Amino acid sequence: MQKRTLLDGKKFQITIKRLCHQLIENHTDFNNTVLIGIQPRGTYFADRVHQELSEILKTTSIKKGHLDITFFRDDFRRKDGLVTASSNTINFIIEGKQVILIDDVLWTGRTIRSAMDALLAYGRPERVELMVLIDRRFSRHLPIEPNYIGQQVDCVDSQKVKVSWKEQEGEDKVVLLSEPSILK
Template sequence: MQKKTLLDGQKIQITIKRLCHQLIENHDDFANTVLIGIQPRGIFLADRIHQELETILKNKKILKGNLDITFFRDDFRRKDGLVTASSNSIDFIIEGKKVILIDDVLWTGRTIRAALDALLAYGRPEKVELLVLIDRRFSRHLPIEPDYIGHQVDSLNSQQVKVTWASEGAEDKVILLSESTDKNNK
Protein backbone atom coordinates (compact mmCIF):
# COMPACT_ATOMS: atom_id res chain seq x y z
CA MET A 1 0.00 0.00 0.00
CA GLN A 2 1.47 3.33 -1.03
CA LYS A 3 0.69 6.43 1.05
CA LYS A 4 0.87 10.02 -0.08
CA THR A 5 0.23 12.81 2.42
CA LEU A 6 -2.12 15.41 0.95
CA LEU A 7 -2.48 17.60 4.07
CA ASP A 8 -1.15 17.46 7.59
CA GLY A 9 -1.06 19.49 10.85
CA GLN A 10 -0.24 23.08 9.88
CA LYS A 11 -1.67 22.78 6.35
CA ILE A 12 -4.97 21.48 7.74
CA GLN A 13 -5.15 24.38 10.20
CA ILE A 14 -4.46 26.91 7.45
CA THR A 15 -7.11 25.24 5.26
CA ILE A 16 -9.69 25.39 8.06
CA LYS A 17 -8.95 29.09 8.66
CA ARG A 18 -9.33 29.80 4.92
CA LEU A 19 -12.64 27.94 4.78
CA CYS A 20 -13.89 29.88 7.82
CA HIS A 21 -13.02 33.22 6.23
CA GLN A 22 -14.87 32.18 3.07
CA LEU A 23 -17.91 31.29 5.21
CA ILE A 24 -17.76 34.66 6.99
CA GLU A 25 -17.63 36.45 3.62
CA ASN A 26 -20.89 34.78 2.61
CA HIS A 27 -22.70 34.49 5.96
CA ASP A 28 -21.48 37.55 7.90
CA ASP A 29 -22.43 37.00 11.58
CA PHE A 30 -24.25 33.65 11.10
CA ALA A 31 -27.51 35.08 12.47
CA ASN A 32 -29.50 32.97 9.98
CA THR A 33 -26.94 30.23 9.26
CA VAL A 34 -26.35 26.85 10.92
CA LEU A 35 -23.61 24.24 10.58
CA ILE A 36 -24.47 20.56 10.20
CA GLY A 37 -21.76 17.88 10.35
CA ILE A 38 -22.55 14.64 8.51
CA GLN A 39 -21.92 11.56 10.63
CA PRO A 40 -19.72 9.75 11.06
CA ARG A 41 -16.65 11.53 9.64
CA GLY A 42 -17.92 15.04 8.89
CA ILE A 43 -18.55 15.85 12.54
CA PHE A 44 -14.83 16.18 13.27
CA LEU A 45 -14.41 18.83 10.57
CA ALA A 46 -17.66 20.52 11.65
CA ASP A 47 -16.34 20.76 15.22
CA ARG A 48 -13.10 22.36 14.02
CA ILE A 49 -14.92 24.79 11.70
CA HIS A 50 -17.35 25.71 14.49
CA GLN A 51 -14.53 26.27 17.00
CA GLU A 52 -12.52 28.41 14.56
CA LEU A 53 -15.56 30.51 13.57
CA GLU A 54 -16.40 31.26 17.20
CA THR A 55 -12.77 32.27 17.79
CA ILE A 56 -12.68 34.57 14.76
CA LEU A 57 -16.12 36.04 15.49
CA LYS A 58 -15.24 36.59 19.17
CA ASN A 59 -17.32 33.84 20.76
CA LYS A 60 -20.48 34.57 18.77
CA LYS A 61 -22.96 31.74 19.29
CA ILE A 62 -23.15 29.70 16.08
CA LEU A 63 -25.63 26.82 15.91
CA LYS A 64 -24.06 23.44 15.06
CA GLY A 65 -25.54 19.98 14.85
CA ASN A 66 -24.66 16.44 13.78
CA LEU A 67 -26.78 14.54 11.25
CA ASP A 68 -26.94 10.77 10.93
CA ILE A 69 -27.76 9.55 7.42
CA THR A 70 -27.59 5.78 7.95
CA PHE A 71 -31.17 4.95 6.97
CA PHE A 72 -31.26 7.48 4.14
CA ARG A 73 -28.35 5.90 2.26
CA ASP A 74 -29.24 4.02 -0.91
CA ASP A 75 -26.87 1.17 0.03
CA PHE A 76 -27.71 0.54 3.71
CA ARG A 77 -29.69 -2.64 2.94
CA ARG A 78 -26.81 -4.03 0.89
CA LYS A 79 -24.41 -4.28 3.83
CA ASP A 80 -23.81 -7.54 5.62
CA GLY A 81 -24.86 -7.67 9.26
CA LEU A 82 -26.81 -5.20 11.32
CA VAL A 83 -26.58 -1.54 10.50
CA THR A 84 -25.92 0.67 13.51
CA ALA A 85 -27.02 4.27 13.36
CA SER A 86 -25.50 7.18 15.24
CA SER A 87 -27.71 9.63 17.05
CA ASN A 88 -28.69 12.97 15.59
CA SER A 89 -27.72 16.02 17.57
CA ILE A 90 -29.72 18.89 16.14
CA ASP A 91 -31.58 20.82 18.81
CA PHE A 92 -32.86 23.57 16.54
CA ILE A 93 -35.22 23.95 13.58
CA ILE A 94 -33.64 24.66 10.20
CA GLU A 95 -36.84 26.06 8.70
CA GLY A 96 -35.94 29.19 6.72
CA LYS A 97 -32.26 29.03 7.71
CA LYS A 98 -29.15 28.75 5.58
CA VAL A 99 -27.56 25.36 6.22
CA ILE A 100 -23.93 24.51 5.64
CA LEU A 101 -23.53 20.73 5.36
CA ILE A 102 -20.01 19.65 6.32
CA ASP A 103 -18.23 16.41 5.40
CA ASP A 104 -14.60 15.35 5.27
CA VAL A 105 -14.45 13.81 1.78
CA LEU A 106 -16.76 14.23 -1.21
CA TRP A 107 -16.47 11.29 -3.56
CA THR A 108 -19.55 9.90 -5.34
CA GLY A 109 -22.09 12.36 -3.92
CA ARG A 110 -24.31 9.62 -2.45
CA THR A 111 -23.59 10.63 1.16
CA ILE A 112 -24.62 14.21 0.40
CA ARG A 113 -27.82 13.06 -1.33
CA ALA A 114 -28.69 11.05 1.78
CA ALA A 115 -27.91 14.03 4.00
CA LEU A 116 -30.22 16.26 1.97
CA ASP A 117 -33.04 13.73 2.45
CA ALA A 118 -32.35 13.38 6.20
CA LEU A 119 -32.17 17.14 6.65
CA LEU A 120 -35.82 17.59 5.67
CA ALA A 121 -36.92 16.04 8.97
CA TYR A 122 -35.77 19.28 10.62
CA GLY A 123 -37.60 21.69 8.34
CA ARG A 124 -37.23 23.29 4.94
CA PRO A 125 -34.03 25.35 4.78
CA GLU A 126 -33.81 28.59 2.81
CA LYS A 127 -30.58 27.38 1.22
CA VAL A 128 -28.13 24.49 1.60
CA GLU A 129 -24.42 24.79 0.90
CA LEU A 130 -21.75 22.10 1.04
CA LEU A 131 -18.31 22.40 2.66
CA VAL A 132 -15.77 19.56 2.29
CA LEU A 133 -12.16 19.20 3.31
CA ILE A 134 -11.32 16.99 0.31
CA ASP A 135 -13.08 16.99 -3.06
CA ARG A 136 -12.34 13.85 -5.09
CA ARG A 137 -13.23 15.27 -8.47
CA PHE A 138 -14.15 13.09 -11.46
CA SER A 139 -15.74 10.32 -9.36
CA ARG A 140 -19.32 11.53 -8.98
CA HIS A 141 -22.29 9.26 -9.36
CA LEU A 142 -24.65 12.18 -8.74
CA PRO A 143 -24.52 15.83 -9.88
CA ILE A 144 -23.34 17.29 -6.57
CA GLU A 145 -20.60 19.90 -6.23
CA PRO A 146 -19.24 21.59 -3.09
CA ASP A 147 -19.51 25.32 -2.42
CA TYR A 148 -16.42 25.37 -0.18
CA ILE A 149 -13.41 23.13 -0.84
CA GLY A 150 -10.37 22.65 1.34
CA HIS A 151 -8.33 20.68 -1.19
CA GLN A 152 -9.09 18.97 -4.50
CA VAL A 153 -7.54 15.68 -5.52
CA ASP A 154 -7.76 13.77 -8.76
CA SER A 155 -7.83 10.12 -7.80
CA LEU A 156 -8.67 6.72 -9.19
CA ASN A 157 -11.66 4.78 -7.92
CA SER A 158 -9.25 2.16 -6.56
CA GLN A 159 -7.56 4.76 -4.37
CA GLN A 160 -8.78 5.76 -0.93
CA VAL A 161 -8.62 9.12 0.86
CA LYS A 162 -8.26 8.76 4.62
CA VAL A 163 -8.68 11.66 7.05
CA THR A 164 -7.57 11.39 10.68
CA TRP A 165 -8.05 13.94 13.44
CA ALA A 166 -6.21 14.82 16.64
CA SER A 167 -9.57 14.75 18.45
CA GLU A 168 -9.74 11.02 17.63
CA GLY A 169 -6.36 10.40 19.22
CA ALA A 170 -4.50 10.37 15.90
CA GLU A 171 -2.89 13.31 14.13
CA ASP A 172 -4.49 15.79 11.78
CA LYS A 173 -3.68 14.25 8.42
CA VAL A 174 -5.13 13.45 5.01
CA ILE A 175 -3.51 10.64 3.06
CA LEU A 176 -4.12 9.09 -0.34
CA LEU A 177 -3.80 5.30 -0.26
CA SER A 178 -2.98 3.39 -3.44
CA GLU A 179 -2.48 -0.27 -4.12
CA SER A 180 1.17 -0.96 -4.80
CA THR A 181 1.87 -2.05 -8.38
CA ASP A 182 5.43 -3.05 -7.56
CA LYS A 183 5.51 -6.77 -6.75
CA ASN A 184 8.47 -6.22 -4.43
CA ASN A 185 6.35 -3.99 -2.15
CA LYS A 186 3.69 -6.67 -1.57
Protein backbone atom coordinates in the same frame (compact mmCIF):
# COMPACT_ATOMS: atom_id res chain seq x y z
CA MET B 1 0.27 0.30 -0.11
CA GLN B 2 1.78 3.61 -1.21
CA LYS B 3 0.97 6.75 0.80
CA ARG B 4 1.09 10.35 -0.29
CA THR B 5 0.40 13.03 2.31
CA LEU B 6 -2.03 15.66 1.07
CA LEU B 7 -2.47 17.73 4.25
CA ASP B 8 -0.93 17.63 7.71
CA GLY B 9 0.26 19.80 10.57
CA LYS B 10 0.24 23.53 9.90
CA LYS B 11 -1.20 23.17 6.38
CA PHE B 12 -4.17 21.24 7.80
CA GLN B 13 -4.91 24.06 10.29
CA ILE B 14 -4.43 26.79 7.68
CA THR B 15 -6.90 25.03 5.37
CA ILE B 16 -9.59 25.00 8.07
CA LYS B 17 -8.93 28.66 8.88
CA ARG B 18 -9.16 29.60 5.16
CA LEU B 19 -12.48 27.80 4.81
CA CYS B 20 -13.82 29.63 7.87
CA HIS B 21 -12.87 32.99 6.40
CA GLN B 22 -14.67 32.05 3.18
CA LEU B 23 -17.77 31.24 5.24
CA ILE B 24 -17.53 34.60 7.02
CA GLU B 25 -17.33 36.40 3.66
CA ASN B 26 -20.61 34.80 2.59
CA HIS B 27 -22.53 34.56 5.89
CA THR B 28 -21.18 37.51 7.94
CA ASP B 29 -22.77 37.11 11.41
CA PHE B 30 -24.34 33.62 11.13
CA ASN B 31 -27.70 34.81 12.52
CA ASN B 32 -29.53 32.83 9.84
CA THR B 33 -26.85 30.19 9.17
CA VAL B 34 -26.36 26.79 10.83
CA LEU B 35 -23.57 24.23 10.55
CA ILE B 36 -24.46 20.54 10.16
CA GLY B 37 -21.74 17.87 10.32
CA ILE B 38 -22.52 14.57 8.60
CA GLN B 39 -21.81 11.59 10.83
CA PRO B 40 -19.51 9.93 11.40
CA ARG B 41 -16.41 11.72 10.05
CA GLY B 42 -17.90 15.08 9.06
CA THR B 43 -18.68 15.81 12.70
CA TYR B 44 -15.00 16.27 13.57
CA PHE B 45 -14.66 18.75 10.71
CA ALA B 46 -17.87 20.58 11.72
CA ASP B 47 -16.67 20.83 15.33
CA ARG B 48 -13.37 22.33 14.17
CA VAL B 49 -15.08 24.80 11.86
CA HIS B 50 -17.49 25.80 14.63
CA GLN B 51 -14.64 26.29 17.10
CA GLU B 52 -12.60 28.36 14.64
CA LEU B 53 -15.57 30.53 13.63
CA SER B 54 -16.45 31.12 17.29
CA GLU B 55 -12.89 32.27 17.98
CA ILE B 56 -12.64 34.51 14.91
CA LEU B 57 -16.06 36.12 15.43
CA LYS B 58 -15.82 36.05 19.25
CA THR B 59 -19.29 34.56 19.65
CA THR B 60 -20.95 31.48 21.09
CA SER B 61 -24.21 31.85 19.17
CA ILE B 62 -23.37 29.90 15.98
CA LYS B 63 -25.67 26.87 15.81
CA LYS B 64 -24.09 23.49 15.05
CA GLY B 65 -25.52 20.00 14.81
CA HIS B 66 -24.57 16.46 13.86
CA LEU B 67 -26.70 14.52 11.36
CA ASP B 68 -26.89 10.74 11.09
CA ILE B 69 -27.84 9.51 7.61
CA THR B 70 -27.73 5.74 8.21
CA PHE B 71 -31.33 4.98 7.24
CA PHE B 72 -31.38 7.49 4.40
CA ARG B 73 -28.55 5.79 2.49
CA ASP B 74 -29.52 3.81 -0.60
CA ASP B 75 -27.19 0.96 0.40
CA PHE B 76 -27.93 0.50 4.11
CA ARG B 77 -29.85 -2.75 3.55
CA ARG B 78 -26.93 -4.24 1.61
CA LYS B 79 -24.59 -4.36 4.61
CA ASP B 80 -24.08 -7.61 6.46
CA GLY B 81 -25.22 -7.68 10.05
CA LEU B 82 -27.29 -5.27 12.08
CA VAL B 83 -27.10 -1.63 11.07
CA THR B 84 -26.93 0.79 13.99
CA ALA B 85 -27.47 4.50 13.75
CA SER B 86 -25.91 7.28 15.78
CA SER B 87 -28.04 9.90 17.44
CA ASN B 88 -28.72 13.22 15.77
CA THR B 89 -27.74 16.27 17.76
CA ILE B 90 -29.72 18.99 16.07
CA ASN B 91 -31.69 20.92 18.68
CA PHE B 92 -32.99 23.61 16.34
CA ILE B 93 -35.31 23.96 13.35
CA ILE B 94 -33.66 24.63 9.99
CA GLU B 95 -36.81 26.05 8.39
CA GLY B 96 -35.78 29.10 6.34
CA LYS B 97 -32.14 28.86 7.45
CA GLN B 98 -28.93 28.83 5.44
CA VAL B 99 -27.48 25.35 6.08
CA ILE B 100 -23.80 24.52 5.65
CA LEU B 101 -23.51 20.73 5.30
CA ILE B 102 -20.02 19.63 6.33
CA ASP B 103 -18.22 16.38 5.50
CA ASP B 104 -14.60 15.32 5.34
CA VAL B 105 -14.47 13.74 1.85
CA LEU B 106 -16.77 14.17 -1.15
CA TRP B 107 -16.52 11.18 -3.45
CA THR B 108 -19.63 9.89 -5.23
CA GLY B 109 -22.13 12.39 -3.81
CA ARG B 110 -24.40 9.66 -2.44
CA THR B 111 -23.71 10.62 1.19
CA ILE B 112 -24.67 14.21 0.46
CA ARG B 113 -27.89 13.13 -1.26
CA SER B 114 -28.74 11.08 1.84
CA ALA B 115 -27.98 14.03 4.10
CA MET B 116 -30.28 16.28 2.06
CA ASP B 117 -33.10 13.76 2.55
CA ALA B 118 -32.39 13.49 6.29
CA LEU B 119 -32.32 17.29 6.69
CA LEU B 120 -35.97 17.60 5.72
CA ALA B 121 -36.97 16.11 9.10
CA TYR B 122 -35.80 19.41 10.63
CA GLY B 123 -37.58 21.77 8.24
CA ARG B 124 -37.10 23.15 4.77
CA PRO B 125 -33.94 25.26 4.56
CA GLU B 126 -33.75 28.41 2.49
CA ARG B 127 -30.44 27.27 1.04
CA VAL B 128 -27.99 24.39 1.48
CA GLU B 129 -24.27 24.77 0.82
CA LEU B 130 -21.63 22.06 1.03
CA MET B 131 -18.21 22.28 2.66
CA VAL B 132 -15.70 19.44 2.30
CA LEU B 133 -12.10 19.07 3.39
CA ILE B 134 -11.25 16.90 0.35
CA ASP B 135 -13.06 16.87 -3.00
CA ARG B 136 -12.36 13.71 -5.00
CA ARG B 137 -13.18 15.06 -8.44
CA PHE B 138 -14.15 12.86 -11.38
CA SER B 139 -15.83 10.19 -9.20
CA ARG B 140 -19.40 11.47 -8.90
CA HIS B 141 -22.42 9.26 -9.23
CA LEU B 142 -24.65 12.31 -8.70
CA PRO B 143 -24.32 15.92 -9.90
CA ILE B 144 -23.24 17.38 -6.54
CA GLU B 145 -20.51 19.99 -6.19
CA PRO B 146 -19.15 21.60 -3.02
CA ASN B 147 -19.28 25.34 -2.36
CA TYR B 148 -16.25 25.30 -0.04
CA ILE B 149 -13.28 23.01 -0.71
CA GLY B 150 -10.19 22.45 1.39
CA GLN B 151 -8.32 20.64 -1.38
CA GLN B 152 -9.25 18.95 -4.65
CA VAL B 153 -7.72 15.59 -5.47
CA ASP B 154 -7.76 13.90 -8.84
CA CYS B 155 -7.63 10.17 -8.19
CA VAL B 156 -8.99 6.91 -9.50
CA ASP B 157 -11.60 4.78 -7.78
CA SER B 158 -9.02 2.25 -6.58
CA GLN B 159 -7.25 4.95 -4.54
CA LYS B 160 -8.48 5.85 -1.08
CA VAL B 161 -8.40 9.17 0.75
CA LYS B 162 -7.94 8.73 4.51
CA VAL B 163 -8.58 11.65 6.85
CA SER B 164 -7.20 11.33 10.38
CA TRP B 165 -8.49 13.62 13.11
CA LYS B 166 -6.58 14.48 16.27
CA GLU B 167 -9.70 13.71 18.33
CA GLN B 168 -9.97 10.17 16.94
CA GLU B 169 -6.57 9.06 15.59
CA GLY B 170 -4.25 11.41 17.49
CA GLU B 171 -3.14 13.55 14.53
CA ASP B 172 -4.57 15.75 11.81
CA LYS B 173 -3.57 14.31 8.47
CA VAL B 174 -4.94 13.48 5.02
CA VAL B 175 -3.24 10.79 2.95
CA LEU B 176 -3.90 9.29 -0.47
CA LEU B 177 -3.48 5.50 -0.42
CA SER B 178 -2.67 3.64 -3.63
CA GLU B 179 -1.93 0.05 -4.46
CA PRO B 180 1.49 -0.20 -6.10
CA SER B 181 1.15 -1.05 -9.76
CA ILE B 182 2.51 -4.41 -10.76
CA LEU B 183 4.12 -4.50 -14.17
CA LYS B 184 5.03 -7.84 -15.67
